[in-house]
Amino acid sequence: MGTTQVKQKVFVANFAELPPRIGREIVVDGLKIAVFRLSDDRIKAIGGACPHKQGPLAEGIVAGEYVFCPLHEYKVSLIDGKVQEPDDGCVATYDTLVEEDKVYVLV
Template identity: 55%
Template sequence: MEQTVRNVFIGYDTELPERIGKTIVLEDMEIAVFKLTNGNIYAIENRCPHRGGVLSEGMVSGEHVFCPLHDWKINMKDGLVQAPDEGCVQTYDVIHEDDKVYVQVPLTE
């Protein structure tokens, strides 16, 4: 069953700093948005599954962010925590049209 989503405008590409996370609050969700040096933009849940570290404050390396609390390495593309640690975070699709950036979030009923 396909989940219904909505596109939420979060800002302009030129406003997003490279390799530095930005926190977006949408209703009861907190999302970390990252723009990489290659121009790719990722949006993930802003809490590490280990102890709830704020991922937007983590260090970015390639397509990974390191949790600032205990250095867990999380892939921003699929949300998977890298071994030997285990877990995952929610990822959100990003739409990049012209200079505008949107995050696709589940529709709330």
């Protein structure tokens, strides 16, 4: 029998306060999470530190469904957290929720 882990619903911001393609970093129990509003208004959340040199992904440039690390331009998928070739590595991904114009991350 597996155990069911209850996820914590963490408020990020009001939807209108998240500009498209600009990251926002939140910290939950010491864990850095980068939250992004894509140009099509989907909300994505990934681990906030690049697996290469721990660059702050929330400060990266967003293009489509990817963010480029501001330190060394590693390209990280906002969908599955994988670093794109020829580089490698990955970051965690988190489910997001928008309720009554409020944005949450499920941790």
